[in-house]
Amino acid sequence: MIFGYTGGYNMFAINPFSKLSEFVPSSVMQAYIIVMIILVVVGILLDIIHKKNVRYFFDNAKKAKKSATNQVSVGKKTSIVIKTVASDILTTSELAGRRRIAHLLGMYGTITFWVTSVIMIFCYSANESVTPSILPLLWHLGAITICLGGYWFWFFLRVDVSTEGNPWYRIIKADLFVLSLVVTATFGLIWSYLQAANISGWDTLFLVMFMLSNLVLFGGVYWSKFAHMFYKPGAAIQKNLSEADGSRDNLPLPSNKPKEFGLGIKREAPRHY
Ligand code: HEM
Numbered sequence: 001m002i003f004g005y006t007g008g009y010n011m012f013a014i015n016p017f018s019k020l021s022e023f024v025p026s027s028v029m030q031a032y033i034i035v036m037i038i039l040v041v042v043g044i045l046l047d048i049i050h051k052k053n054v055r056y057f058f059d060n061a062k063k064a065k066k067s068a069t070n071q072v073s074v075g076k077k078t079s080i081v082i083k084t085v086a087s088d089i090l091t092t093s094e095l096a097g098r099r100r101i102a103h104l105l106g107m108y109g110t111i112t113f114w115v116t117s118v119i120m121i122f123c124y125s126a127n128e129s130v131t132p133s134i135l136p137l138l139w140h141l142g143a144i145t146i147c148l149g150g151y152w153f154w155f156f157l158r159v160d161v162s163t164e165g166n167p168w169y170r171i172i173k174a175d176l177f178v179l180s181l182v183v184t185a186t187f188g189l190i191w192s193y194l195q196a197a198n199i200s201g202w203d204t205l206f207l208v209m210f211m212l213s214n215l216v217l218f219g220g221v222y223w224s225k226f227a228h229m230f231y232k233p234g235a236a237i238q239k240n241l242s243e244a245d246g247s248r249d250n251l252p253l254p255s256n257k258p259k260e261f262g263l264g265i266k267r268e269a270p271r272h273y
Pocket residue numbers: 088089092094095099103106107108110111150153159174175177178181225228229232233236
């Protein structure tokens with residue numbers, strides 16, 4: 001009985017990979033992680049070759065440099081990079097309001113989930129090893145946080161739904177990343193719960209679903225928005241550096257005229273973009 005959870009097990013305290021090692025050797029789990037990392041690297045390289053985006057990025061940066069109006073010292077550049085990491089990247093300052101909070105939940109949830117998965121699988125997945133209790137706790141909290149941020153984004157904040165009025169169940173290729181991410185976290189949690197409660201059979205089913213959804217997440221990098229987590233930081237650094245040297249990526253300065261949009265602008269919050 002799935003919800004008759006009386007075994008006294010607390011899944012938050014159990015390293016699910018250590019329990020799994022009764023049936024699956026640690027080396028197989030470790031090989032699985034290495035395959036996932038290779039899939040990400042290959043996906044990103046194919047994406048770079050196909051879109052030629054990195055080449056464009058560097059050509060554009062070189063071109064913009066020619067219109068620089070002031071010299072930026074190495075010290076100033078370092079401080080811009082540090083500020084960009086602390087603000088644009090670590091707090092996703094490009095986004096605002098609920099969108100930003102949902103993104104931060106998803107981002108930090110994912111980082112926590114991945115880092116603790118790697119530590120638990122590489123250091124504590126042998127059956128006899130004792131896992132520090134903070135690791136499974138963070139793993140489960142990471143997965144829950146991904147679900148909070150991801151489902152919030154998926155059901156309410158996604159542009160197609162929140163501003164274009166499409167139903168939440170309309171799925172397009174651009175949804176591959178967020179969907180495979182939340183589904184992976186969801187299956188991981190259900191698998192861990194079933195395994196901790198010793199509900200055999202069902203736990204294997206959800207383990208298989210967990211593995212398949214990870215395969216879609218990491219194998220789909222070429223088609224999904226996965227790579228934005230690597231491109232966005234680079235773009236933010238370039239944008240801030242080009243603002244400091246006056247080249248502004250060859251974009252014009254913001255107007256210093258007063259804003260005149262007419263009274264119509266006050267009728268509705270601007271969210272049709
Ligand atoms: C582990 C790292 C990260 C994860 C898991 C993550 C996750 C996500 C997800 C699930 C989405 C929604 C994708 C969609 O439109 O369907 C998204 C969008 C976005 N991400 Fe990230 N992200 C990460 C890192 C970053 C970083 C480092 C930045 C910026 C420096 C960034 C900026 C953005 C922006 C601007 C959007 C568009 C948001 C919107 O349309 O509301 N992300 N991210």
